[in-house]
Amino acid sequence: MLQISISTVSRALKDHPDIAVQTKIKVKELAELMEYEPNSFAVQLRTNASKLIGVIVPEISGHFYHSYIAGLEEEARSWGYSLMILQSNNHPESELENLRLCRFNRAAGVLIAISSQTSDLTAFYRTIDSGTPVVFFDKVPDVKGVPKVCIADAEAAYLAADLIIKKHKKNVLAIFGEKSLSITRKRLKAFLGTFQRNGPEIKLQIAHAVNSDEAGKNAWSALTGPDKPDTIFSMSDEILVGVIKAANKLKLSIPTDISMISISNGMIPSLFEPEITYIETSGSLLGKKSFDVLHRCLLGKPPQGEVMIGARIIEGGSI
Amino acid sequence: MLQISISTVSRALKDHPDIAVQTKIKVKELAELMEYEPNSFAVQLRTNASKLIGVIVPEISGHFYHSYIAGLEEEARSWGYSLMILQSNNHPESELENLRLCRFNRAAGVLIAISSQTSDLTAFYRTIDSGTPVVFFDKVPDVKGVPKVCIADAEAAYLAADLIIKKHKKNVLAIFGEKSLSITRKRLKAFLGTFQRNGPEIKLQIAHAVNSDEAGKNAWSALTGPDKPDTIFSMSDEILVGVIKAANKLKLSIPTDISMISISNGMIPSLFEPEITYIETSGSLLGKKSFDVLHRCLLGKPPQGEVMIGARIIEGGSI
DNA sequence: TAATTTGTTGCAAAGGTTTGCGAAAATGTT
DNA sequence: AACATTTTCGCAAACCTTTGCAACAAATTA
Numbered sequence A, B: 001m002l003q004i005s006i007s008t009v010s011r012a013l014k015d016h017p018d019i020a021v022q023t024k025i026k027v028k029e030l031a032e033l034m035e036y037e038p039n040s041f042a043v044q045l046r047t048n049a050s051k052l053i054g055v056i057v058p059e060i061s062g063h064f065y066h067s068y069i070a071g072l073e074e075e076a077r078s079w080g081y082s083l084m085i086l087q088s089n090n091h092p093e094s095e096l097e098n099l100r101l102c103r104f105n106r107a108a109g110v111l112i113a114i115s116s117q118t119s120d121l122t123a124f125y126r127t128i129d130s131g132t133p134v135v136f137f138d139k140v141p142d143v144k145g146v147p148k149v150c151i152a153d154a155e156a157a158y159l160a161a162d163l164i165i166k167k168h169k170k171n172v173l174a175i176f177g178e179k180s181l182s183i184t185r186k187r188l189k190a191f192l193g194t195f196q197r198n199g200p201e202i203k204l205q206i207a208h209a210v211n212s213d214e215a216g217k218n219a220w221s222a223l224t225g226p227d228k229p230d231t232i233f234s235m236s237d238e239i240l241v242g243v244i245k246a247a248n249k250l251k252l253s254i255p256t257d258i259s260m261i262s263i264s265n266g267m268i269p270s271l272f273e274p275e276i277t278y279i280e281t282s283g284s285l286l287g288k289k290s291f292d293v294l295h296r297c298l299l300g301k302p303p304q305g306e307v308m309i310g311a312r313i314i315e316g317g318s319i
Numbered sequence C: 001t002a003a004t005t006t007g008t009t010g011c012a013a014a015g016g017t018t019t020g021c022g023a024a025a026a027t028g029t030t
Numbered sequence D: 001a002a003c004a005t006t007t008t009c010g011c012a013a014a015c016c017t018t019t020g021c022a023a024c025a026a027a028t029t030a
Helices: A006-013 A021-034 A040-047 A063-078 A092-104 A122-129 A153-166 A182-198 A212-224 A237-249 A283-298 B006-013 B021-034 B040-047 B063-078 B092-104 B122-129 B153-166 B182-198 B212-224 B237-249 B283-298
Strands: A052-057 A082-087 A109-112 A134-137 A148-151 A171-176 A203-208 A231-234 A259-264 A277-280 A306-309 A312-314 B052-057 B082-087 B109-112 B134-137 B148-151 B171-176 B203-208 B231-234 B259-264 B277-280 B306-309 B312-314
Touching (some): A006 A021, A040 B040, A063 B082, A082 B063, A109 A283, A122 A134, A148 A153, A148 A283, A153 A259, A153 A277, A153 A312, A171 A237, A212 A231, A231 A237, A237 A259, A283 A306, B006 B021, B122 B134, B153 B182, B153 B231, B153 B277, B171 B237, B182 B203, B212 B237, B231 B237, B237 B259
Parallel strands (some): A109 A134, A148 A306, A171 A203, A231 A259, B052 B082, B052 B109, B109 B134, B134 B148, B148 B306, B171 B231, B231 B259, B259 B277
Antiparallel strands (some): A082 B082, A277 A312, B277 B312
16 A cells, blocks of 8 residues: 555564654554554464463462462563463373473463472473473472572561560461471471570470361360460461361450461451461562563573562561 | 475374375374474464463452453363463453453453443454454443353342341341442342342341441441341452451351351352351353353354353351 | 276465565765 | 765565365276
């Protein structure tokens, strides 16, 4: 229509310096008028690059991952990227299948929280080698040399322990998750270490619970036993819920009868009255940060190794 | 490598009947060996079709939408589709921007929950006309002739009201959301109607709350007032949380001092002790169903108009 | 044997964009 | 006026796959 070649149009549309200003203007005006939109299939074929990021999470449900996704989406969007969400349900095979899907859809990069059973990382290395950066987040493998971004688990546990000590508690029940999980080990170690250093006189009972119900039972038996704790620390939301249910059943009021503190993303602690004091491990911050790390990879900048998301105390009224 | 033309390979890989069996076998074996994967950019360019579905939600956070996304992802995956998640933050402009992104990424179809302020649907019509089916879910526009899938709001409110009546409650405080929302109007109407028909003698107080805090204040003033209700109905999770906090502050125990019932996706009610009885409006079911509806559109089947997701009672111990 | 049918395969175009390189036109320099 | 330089633009190849059509060989039929 403008008696102009396709290449001129292409260059005009993206402000190539070779093109005269008035040509650019004419082209852009007409493009606007015609509601021209470049065919992304063709663009992607030609440039061999997409603006899609694959995100593999164990589960989309779960307060933590969805706030992660929300934060990630916001950040990714601002850079023109879209998200392809995949859930692995904690099955290593699903993870591989999802990774295949990322390759098939030619994702620009992949963000993944691996399941606890995942040990074979060759598929991920192959993806990285083929030019698609992979960034691990939250549940990260125990190897060097891959970009990871995760919560400062040790710091969070330290802050919780420190706060308990500062509040002059005397008898603490601390409930952690599955022993085998690396997150549990890290938090437990920092927690115990802090008490040994700063409060060796405080009585400490440690329990492990695989789910909410079990945490409730642990709390129940401690609270009805001979050596009733004055404070219960919960490593996660799931545990916290079980603990609070137990306290409610026993008609104990918080914090007069029993103090509570937990590590959480923040949603759950705010549901109760009084709100539960917790150490915040922000999912949305993790999302934003992990996009940044991936983005650096995409731009070819040197990798950053392991990045930590800090933790901070959010005071409720439960301790 | 096989002394065979590209077209033969292409056909062999997809079991075209024209190709000899032994050729197919040889091709497939070599393809496997070389880890050949078709370049989806080229496929998409050629076929002009993607396997990506755009999903536009007001917010990814929020218990309802994330269970929706989880259900949707599961169903979509089983049909080979992936999800592109976009959040509109309840801004009509963001919605349009997201719709543009769907077009740009050449999504096969779009699922959208429109914000309450969205009134101009021309952009959606244009997308539909251009060949990309659009299915509305949850928050749907008030027009005919577009595919929609939503929660049976009236049924849910009816079930709640009916249960309250059957339990012989005498004085009910019902807290609803913003008056202007269509979801509020539908639920309120069905709720009131049920009481008029089946329990006209029951005392009914209606309140509207725009957030959790306000719901808490409503509950507080009713519970401390002269005409203390024996039951509180909450239209949503957000309201329920405020109400329970108020009850906790007043040291009222559930259900002896005050009965509770709500409409919910199920996550929140299970956090309390006793668990709250609620009418389930399943997000994940809505997700699965809305994929089905979109899928039918993609296959060119006749549209189904409005599809409803049923509601059912989940008994906790709160009433 | 010639004609027809069936079974296999290849040619070439198409899909829309990007980009290196060369060509033409406009401008500047002696 | 002749040449060099800069500005502006178009040609054509490339990205990889899909698919209608034609071609060829083999098998069948008349």
